[in-house]
Amino acid sequence: MSLQQFSSSLLENAVNEFAKLPGIGRKTALRLVLHLLKQSEYEVEVFGKAFIQLRSEIQYCTVCHNISDTEICQICSNPSRDHETVCVVENIKDVMSIENTQQFRGLYHVLGGIISPMDGVGPKDLEIESLIERVQTENVKEVILALSTTMEGDTTNFYIFRKLAPLNIKITTIARGIAIGDELEYADEVTLGRSILNRVEFTNSFK
Amino acid sequence: MSLQQFSSSLLENAVNEFAKLPGIGRKTALRLVLHLLKQSEYEVEVFGKAFIQLRSEIQYCTVCHNISDTEICQICSNPSRDHETVCVVENIKDVMSIENTQQFRGLYHVLGGIISPMDGVGPKDLEIESLIERVQTENVKEVILALSTTMEGDTTNFYIFRKLAPLNIKITTIARGIAIGDELEYADEVTLGRSILNRVEFTNSFK
Known part of the structure; x- marks a missing residue:
């Protein structure tokens, strides 16, 4: 469906915005927009504002860098979790995946990516310094490295391992x-x- | 992925809003929300506002009831189109489909649905009266009925045909x-x- 056929620039705008999302083409975008048009003005306002509010008010836990509504996330502030074990993951999706297994009761540390010279991501771009500081200042006994089994994941594992080795804690990998x-x-x-x-x-x- | 795993109610809200859209499940919704989180605050604001603005400012052409930014839509106000031929369609998607063929240079009339007693849609719920008025007051020579080939479509075709028959114009169907x-x-x-x-x-x- 080509662009110039839209009789409304508002409609065109809305379709273009949906089509910017990954995996959503112009036909699907149009279908979604027409669906929204059938909703009440209030519902569409709630819809649009949910994303604006998320983006403007979202915080990252100052301890583990997981997404959070508060300064310290629910996991880090939960006293019934094992504060001596920290699982290092690449991103917040990995936190959700591990949480879903219900097998881990420790805390997390979200790096925000992995070392990837090809993409221009170095150790300084990740939350590695804060991990080391955390291990030094808090009573952490074990760090579990749970990164992807790729060249970049292994590189990051080794980098973190060498930084943590002098601190005399247990370092494991999944x-x-x-x-x-x-x-x-x-x-x-x-x-x-x-x-x-x-x-x-x-x-x-x-x- | 279950609900309680989200560490943020803002994130949860945004995922829920996406998941309300047809054909978008919770996993896709999460993927889309994480994509939005990587965009700048400004971009996400533009994204959210596009839908709110569309829904609150959208107008329907007073002549053909197609979606429009102005009182009279671009098609109805285009003097180079054939104002003597009116194509009757169910909804704005059909207008787009026919426009895309580039075979029709006349005007449209969007009914906003078809007669369907099962769904409680009668002739009064559709833009049929305004079609008849339009044929009576404007210089319309031909009405093309372009509705679905279903029981409801045929019923609507017959209803409109009987209403238009006394007006002495050409009535055709695709x-x-x-x-x-x-x-x-x-x-x-x-x-x-x-x-x-x-x-x-x-x-x-x-x-």
Whole structure:
């Protein structure tokens, strides 16, 4: 559907705004806009303002840099969580993924990305300094590195490991191996190789 | 991804608003919201306001009821279009579809729906009275009925036909038949039957 067919520049504007979002083309954008037109003026105002308010009022936890409504996020301020264990992740989506597993009761540290010289992201652009400060000043006993298994993820892991090593704490990384439900036949060689090298005692695997 | 995992009610709100749109689930909604968070505050304000402004300032052309920024829409106010031919359509999407064919130079009349007793939509809920008034007061020579080929569409066609018949103008309906590129083998019987009954002179079909 080409642009000049719109009889209204307001309509055109609204369609263009939706079409800027990832994965939304002009046809879908038009469908969404026509849907909004059928809603009440109040509902559309609530819709539009939700994003404006989110963007202008959003805060990041000063401790872990996770998205938050308050200065200290709900996770960091929760006394029933294990404040001695900090899980280092790339972004807030990873926090949500790990929270959804309901297997982790410690705190997080959101780096805001990973070291990637190709994209011009260096250690200074990430929340690495604040992680080290946090480990030095707070009673952290274990740092779990939970970054992607990519070249950039490994680089970041090593960088953080070298910075933390002198601080005499336990540094771990999440287990790599064959995913639950996967068949060995289809696993890649590197993963299968690592899963054999890093094999665990049979009873441990059910912990 | 469940709800309680969001560490921010602002984030939760924004995700909920996106997820209200048709065809957008909570996972996609979250992806879109995280995309917006990466944009500048100004860009997000422009985004949100585009919809609020559209909804509050949108007008409908007083002549054809198409969506418009002005009292009379661009199509109705264009002197180079054929003001003697009016094409009756169900909604503004149909106007766009027909405009995209670039085969029609007349004006439109948007009914705002079709007669559907099941959904409680009667002739009074549609812009049928205004169509008749328009034909009576303006120099309209032909009304083209371009509604869906459904029971409701046919009912609406007949209703309008009976109302317009005494006014002594040409009333036509868009051609039904085998779509260009379709194979006869897969056409339904009713369409194929109609396309034989309403066959056109061979030369006409290339006009």
